[in-house]
Amino acid sequence: MNIRIGELYNTLYSHYGNTGWWPAGSADEIIIGTILTQNTAWKNVEMSLEKLRSGGLMDLGKLAKADPQHLGAMIRSSGFYNQKSRRLIDLSRSILTAFGNLEEMKLVPLEELQRFLAAISGVGQETMDSILLYALEKPVFVVDKYTLRILSRIGLSGSETIEKVKELVYSDLGKNVESMKNLHGMIVFLAKDFCKTRPKCENCPILAKCDHGRAQS
DNA sequence: ACCCAGGTGGCCC
């Protein structure tokens, strides 16, 4: 635990700056993306998003009334398309029934939103946190596989639970929505550039803090 | 011909 989250933030910030994460044109698109990207390469998700956009379905109201088979065909490239189609329709219906629209949903207290989302099939821990932070602007840090892998490689986590990682972020960065959005965004960039399962460590901005860099030097 | 990708839920122990 010799590396602080704040230190990691600063190192990544000097390399990536403001990432503007999550990449989407609307809160609806963010929510749709969180479901589609589950265990799926983002490239495959982008193809689906383009089809939804051109098909006029990038909208929770439209999805709530969509035909599962038709929607499944539109999101085929994202994999698990039967599951994801049904889950997108269910999620859209549940949100609109409970809150009317996303602007109203944003006004609801965090704890109530967490109870609501946890009860929806297809919304697990990471999907819930991504929706809360990026679509609803709630101060919740998103811990995904990238985050755990990177923290593990710089010796911070490894066996830490997701809750512990979150607490560390909150105590070091404060519960600041913009900081948490960007930290997760920078982690995504770092992971895609350098820190995949088979890492490419050349010019990695955190190499000096990482097992891989220390082992080589 | 494998292995991997920003997960989730069900079932078992």
Next chain:
DNA sequence: GGGCCACATGGG
């Protein structure tokens, strides 16, 4: 609490 499985496509 953890291990295993199904869900499925597209790219390396």
